[in-house]
Amino acid sequence: SIKGRYDQHFAVYDDAMREELLWEQTITNEMTTALSSEQFEVYLQPKYRLQDGVLAGAEALVRWNHPKQGFLSPTTFIPLFEKNGFITKLDQFVWDKTCAVLRQWDNKGYPPLSVSVNVSRADIYNADLTNILLKTVQKYGLGVSRLPLEITESAYTENPSQIIEAVESLKKLGFLIEMDDFGSGYSSLNMLNQLSLDILKLDMQFIRSETTKPKSQGILRHIMAIAGTMGLRVVAEGVETKEQLERLCEIGCDYGQGYYFAKPMPCEAFETLMRGPIDLI
Numbered sequence: 001s002i003k004g005r006y007d008q009h010f011a012v013y014d015d016a017m018r019e020e021l022l023w024e025q026t027i028t029n030e031m032t033t034a035l036s037s038e039q040f041e042v043y044l045q046p047k048y049r050l051q052d053g054v055l056a057g058a059e060a061l062v063r064w065n066h067p068k069q070g071f072l073s074p075t076t077f078i079p080l081f082e083k084n085g086f087i088t089k090l091d092q093f094v095w096d097k098t099c100a101v102l103r104q105w106d107n108k109g110y111p112p113l114s115v116s117v118n119v120s121r122a123d124i125y126n127a128d129l130t131n132i133l134l135k136t137v138q139k140y141g142l143g144v145s146r147l148p149l150e151i152t153e154s155a156y157t158e159n160p161s162q163i164i165e166a167v168e169s170l171k172k173l174g175f176l177i178e179m180d181d182f183g184s185g186y187s188s189l190n191m192l193n194q195l196s197l198d199i200l201k202l203d204m205q206f207i208r209s210e211t212t213k214p215k216s217q218g219i220l221r222h223i224m225a226i227a228g229t230m231g232l233r234v235v236a237e238g239v240e241t242k243e244q245l246e247r248l249c250e251i252g253c254d255y256g257q258g259y260y261f262a263k264p265m266p267c268e269a270f271e272t273l274m275r276g277p278i279d280l281i
């Protein structure tokens with residue numbers, strides 16, 4: 001009967017809900033200890049300049065090396081940390097670790113690398129954000145341009161006035177700002193115009209569908225033109241195939257990041273990559 005199916009549906013729903021809540025509770029109980037006992041690790045994924053294949057930087061991506069559950073993907077815990085506010089602590093940890101490794105590599109004589117870090121929507125509401133970021137780079141004697149900041153597109157539309165203020169004060173200090181996941185949400189061109197951003201990071205989903213169809217290729221070309229007009233450089237994220245790479249090169253995309261080049265890796269592995277010759281294209 002319909003009623004029977006209805007009840008059954010809700011029983012399943014309840015179970016899933018209960019399990020989700022339980023998981024959230026467990027994670028919430030464990031997160032503070034996880035931070036202090038170094039269960040969180042910073043992975044780096046390289047970015048390449050497409051015109052010549054030169055290593056042009058990296059993105060810092062957090063991983064949770066959970067004692068019982070193994071490596072957890074940020075997509076499983078970041079949304080929860082954004083809800084319960086823990087993300088501000090975790091992000092500060094990631095920024096600090098990133099600067100620490102940059103300092104180490106500078107000391108070893110590597111050419112100065114810049115590593116983009118993710119700034120959560122929750123960080124934007126932290127009145128101390130600018131100060132914290134500035135103190136972090138200064139603690140390691142790094143210039144602010146070494147730590148470009150990635151802010152996801154949807155955060156820009158959630159609270160435009162707040163984000164404009166935050167971005168402006170960060171820009172004043174010289175931080176580079178990237179709009180992450182561009183094309184995934186609803187960022188209006190107006191928003192792009194009001195903000196002085198530095199880099200557009202094309203969303204992965206977008207690259208995936210857009211590079212295959214001729215119409216989509218046209219849209220990409222227009223995005224490149226708009227970026228050019230606004231003085232923005234463009235990074236394509238989620239580049240997985242040679243074909244995607246070739247199309248991105250054709251339309252003049254500046255940088256690429258994705259599994260085609262390399263997956264996110266521990267800092268030690270990244271150091272090896274910096275030492276080796278690069279010949280990817």
Ligand code: C2E
Binds near residue numbers: 087
């Ligand atoms: P994001 O900032 O857009 O990062 C790009 C994501 O795409 C990363 O997933 C990366 O591993 C993945 N990726 C890169 N290239 C490819 C590819 O060629 N194919 C595919 N399928 N995936 C690719 P990850 O590391 O799982 O992170 C997911 C999201 O979690 C990030 O998306 C970001 O929004 C968030 N995140 C990760 N680390 C942090 C962090 O330290 N702080 C904050 N606030 N958010 C973070």
Ligand code: MG
Binds near residue numbers: 059118180
């Ligand atoms: Mg990012």
Ligand code: MG
Binds near residue numbers: 180181201203237
């Ligand atoms: Mg992204």
Ligand code: MG
Binds near residue numbers: 181203
């Ligand atoms: Mg993304």
